[in-house]
């Protein structure tokens with residue numbers, strides 16, 4: 509790896525480690541729409557099963573649009589602290605999955621699932637792929653010096669949100685990425701759970717087996 513590669517690798521590791529979910533945004537700090545376009549452009553480089561790309565991102569960037577989103581997702585209660593902080597985000601990116609794009613793609617001759625059965629999908633790749641796109645946007649926001657939060661739409665609100673913004677009924681709202689300029693915010697109480705370390709989450713060869721401290725990884729048995 510040349511010096512440029514080393515720098516890029518360090519920046520990537522820094523970006524990943526610096527990313528935190530931001531729940532309080534500066535409502536007076538606007539964003540150029542091009543920043544949103546750039547995040548979505550980055551997300552188009554996420555991987556997708558069969559290169560199906562069954563994703564769409566609906567950007568809400570006008571106060572009237574974000575207000576309509578918050579109205580559609582609220583149950584009429586006054587906004588709590590979490591919501592008040594979040595409502596300062598100038599942009600919301602609704603991350604939408606299109607299952608039909610996958611059923612169509614996988615019915616093509618190179619895949620061959622012409623029965624279009626959902627039983628082929630123990631893990632629905634349409635949701636997986638949109639989550640991968642959302643992750644790219646979260647990291648892209650850090651890279652752009654911004655903050656972002658991925659959050660889900662409450663179950664009763666999915667249809668209301670779809671109706672409010674003309675989202676076709678068969679699309680799935682995998683989540684929403686709020687983007688904006690972060691304000692100081694309290695640490696999430698969830699972080700008190702502590703990060704599960706690599707030794708705990710890495711299993712080697714068999715579930716529950718610890719990884720050796722040093723080892724070489726081979727593709728084929730050694731001669």
Ligand SMILES: Cc1cc2nc3c(=O)[nH]c(=O)nc-3n(C[C@H](O)[C@H](O)[C@H](O)COP(=O)(O)O)c2cc1C
Nearest residue numbers: 527528529530531590657658659660683696698699
């Ligand atoms: C699928 C998913 C859904 C989440 N939903 C919410 C949410 O509704 N509200 C919220 O404040 N944070 C939400 N989070 C953020 C998590 O709480 C956060 O990622 C976790 O506590 C770790 O903190 P960090 O991302 O800052 O490292 C969500 C994260 C993911 C991946």
